[in-house]
Amino acid sequence: KLYKREGVEPKPNVVIFILESFSKEYSGAFNKNTNIKDFVSYTPFFDSLATQSLIATNAFANGRQSIHGMSSILAGIPTLKDAFTSSPYSNQKIQSVVSVANDMGYDTSFFHGAPNGSMGFMGFGNILGFKHYYGKTEYNNDADFDGIWGIWDEPFFQYFAKTLNTKKSPFMATMFSVSSHHPFKVPEKYAGKFKKGPLEIHEPVGYTDYALKQFFETAKKMPWYQNTIFVMVADHTNQIAYPEYEKAMNRFAVPILFYSPNPKYNLKGEISTPTQQMDIYPTLADLMGYNKKIRSWGRSLVSDKKEDHLIVNSSGVEQFIIGDFIYLFDGKNFTGIYKLDDLGYENNLLGKINTPEIKLGELKAKAWYQDYMNRVINRKLN
Known part of the structure; x- marks a missing residue:
C-alpha cells in the first residue's frame, strides 16, 4: 500500500x-x-x-x-x-x-x-x-x-x-x-x-x-x-x-x-x-x-x-470481521457466520443465507489467510 x-x-x-x-x-x-x-x-x-x-x-x-x-x-x-x-x-x-x-x-x-x-x-x-x-x-x-x-x-x-x-x-x-x-x-x-x-x-x-x-x-x-x-x-x-x-x-x-x-x-x-x-x-x-x-x-x-476493513484475530478459530458479517474459519472450513452486531455468536447463519456479499466475504477471508501463511512461511514480511 x-x-x-x-x-x-x-x-x-x-x-x-x-x-x-x-x-x-x-x-x-x-x-x-x-x-x-x-x-x-x-x-x-x-x-x-x-x-x-x-x-x-x-x-x-x-x-x-x-x-x-x-x-x-x-x-x-x-x-x-x-x-x-x-x-x-x-x-x-x-x-x-x-x-x-x-x-x-x-x-x-x-x-x-x-x-x-x-x-x-x-x-x-x-x-x-x-x-x-x-x-x-x-x-x-x-x-x-x-x-x-x-x-x-x-x-x-x-x-x-x-x-x-x-x-x-x-x-x-x-x-x-x-x-x-x-x-x-x-x-x-x-x-x-x-x-x-x-x-x-x-x-x-x-x-x-x-x-x-x-x-x-x-x-x-x-x-x-x-x-x-x-x-x-x-x-x-x-x-x-x-x-x-x-x-x-x-x-x-x-x-x-x-x-x-x-x-x-x-x-x-x-x-x-x-x-x-x-x-x-x-x-x-x-x-x-x-x-x-x-x-x-x-x-x-x-x-x-x-479502504474496507478486514479485522482478524483468533480464539482458537480464526475470526474475521468483513463488511457486515463475522466469519469463523478453522483454516480449512467456515464454522460460523454471524451478523456484525451478533458479537456473542448467538445466531449462526452458516448454510442459512448465501448472498453474493457472504460469498465474497468467504473468499476474502480465505485469500487473506493464504496470503498471511505465504508471507510468514516464505519470509516475505519486509
Missing part, C-alpha cells in the same frame, strides 16, 4: 503507549454508545484526553497476549491459532513502524520497566530494529520495583519523558506499561486513592491512568512535545465485569487513541467502523509522510483513500 502525503516537515515525533490489559471496558470515553446501564469508568485522564483525540470506539486486538500485541501494533502482524512471535518464522526481516522510522532517519527506542529480556520484548525488539532498549537495568533504581513485574508505571513513565528529552527529533519511541497486571497492586503510598470496582484490575488501571496524566504534565513542558503524535492502545483485554464484554468478539475489544497537540495532524473525532491494532502501523506511516510502499494488512485511519 502507498499513502502519499506532502509537506510533513518537520517530521513528527511518534510516541506509542502499549497499555497492559487496558481493555475498552474500563474507559468511559469508549463506552458512550454501548448502552450499559450504570457504566462506571476507571480512567478519568484517558477519558479527558479522548475528547481532544481521534479515537476508534469499535476496535479490536489482533491477539490474546502481550507479545501478540507488540507484533500487531508495531508490525501489523496478527496472531492466529499459532502465535507468530513464538514460531521459528518470527526471526526474519520485517517491515514495521520501526523499520519505516529507521528508514526516515528517526531515533527508535523501546521502553519496558520489566527485567531486561522478560516477555520476549527485547528479542522481538531487536528483530524489528529498535536502536535502543530501556528496561529495568537502564532505569537502575530497584527502590521503584514492584517486586514482581517491573518498575511501577508512574516513575517509569517519568523516566520515559526525561529520556525522550535527551533525544534529537524526530524520534519514535514505544512504552509498554507494566502495572495493570496480576496480582493487581498499586504502590502503598496510593492506598485508597484510586477507585476500587468489582474487579481487582480496576484499581491498578486507575493507577496507570494517573501515571499517564503525570507523564503528560512533565512532557508538555518539553520542547519536543508540540510536534509529537501520541498513540495509546491496549495490548489485550483482561478481567470482565459487564456481560456485554463476555461476548466472544468483545473479548478482543480495546481502545485506540491518537492525540497530538499540533493541530496540523488533525487528530480529532471518532471512528465507529471496525478497526484493529494492525491499523496503527499504516496510520503512522501515513502521518509521518513515509511516501513509499508498505506491506500492510491494516489500513490508514486518516487516509482519504476508501
Whole structure:
C-alpha cells in the first residue's frame, strides 16, 4: 500500500503507549454508545484526553497476549491459532513502524520497566530494529520495583519523558506499561486513592491512568512535545465485569487513541467502523509522510483513500470481521457466520443465507489467510 502525503516537515515525533490489559471496558470515553446501564469508568485522564483525540470506539486486538500485541501494533502482524512471535518464522526481516522510522532517519527506542529480556520484548525488539532498549537495568533504581513485574508505571513513565528529552527529533519511541497486571497492586503510598470496582484490575488501571496524566504534565513542558503524535492502545483485554464484554468478539475489544497537540495532524473525532491494532502501523506511516510502499494488512485511519476493513484475530478459530458479517474459519472450513452486531455468536447463519456479499466475504477471508501463511512461511514480511 502507498499513502502519499506532502509537506510533513518537520517530521513528527511518534510516541506509542502499549497499555497492559487496558481493555475498552474500563474507559468511559469508549463506552458512550454501548448502552450499559450504570457504566462506571476507571480512567478519568484517558477519558479527558479522548475528547481532544481521534479515537476508534469499535476496535479490536489482533491477539490474546502481550507479545501478540507488540507484533500487531508495531508490525501489523496478527496472531492466529499459532502465535507468530513464538514460531521459528518470527526471526526474519520485517517491515514495521520501526523499520519505516529507521528508514526516515528517526531515533527508535523501546521502553519496558520489566527485567531486561522478560516477555520476549527485547528479542522481538531487536528483530524489528529498535536502536535502543530501556528496561529495568537502564532505569537502575530497584527502590521503584514492584517486586514482581517491573518498575511501577508512574516513575517509569517519568523516566520515559526525561529520556525522550535527551533525544534529537524526530524520534519514535514505544512504552509498554507494566502495572495493570496480576496480582493487581498499586504502590502503598496510593492506598485508597484510586477507585476500587468489582474487579481487582480496576484499581491498578486507575493507577496507570494517573501515571499517564503525570507523564503528560512533565512532557508538555518539553520542547519536543508540540510536534509529537501520541498513540495509546491496549495490548489485550483482561478481567470482565459487564456481560456485554463476555461476548466472544468483545473479548478482543480495546481502545485506540491518537492525540497530538499540533493541530496540523488533525487528530480529532471518532471512528465507529471496525478497526484493529494492525491499523496503527499504516496510520503512522501515513502521518509521518513515509511516501513509499508498505506491506500492510491494516489500513490508514486518516487516509482519504476508501479502504474496507478486514479485522482478524483468533480464539482458537480464526475470526474475521468483513463488511457486515463475522466469519469463523478453522483454516480449512467456515464454522460460523454471524451478523456484525451478533458479537456473542448467538445466531449462526452458516448454510442459512448465501448472498453474493457472504460469498465474497468467504473468499476474502480465505485469500487473506493464504496470503498471511505465504508471507510468514516464505519470509516475505519486509
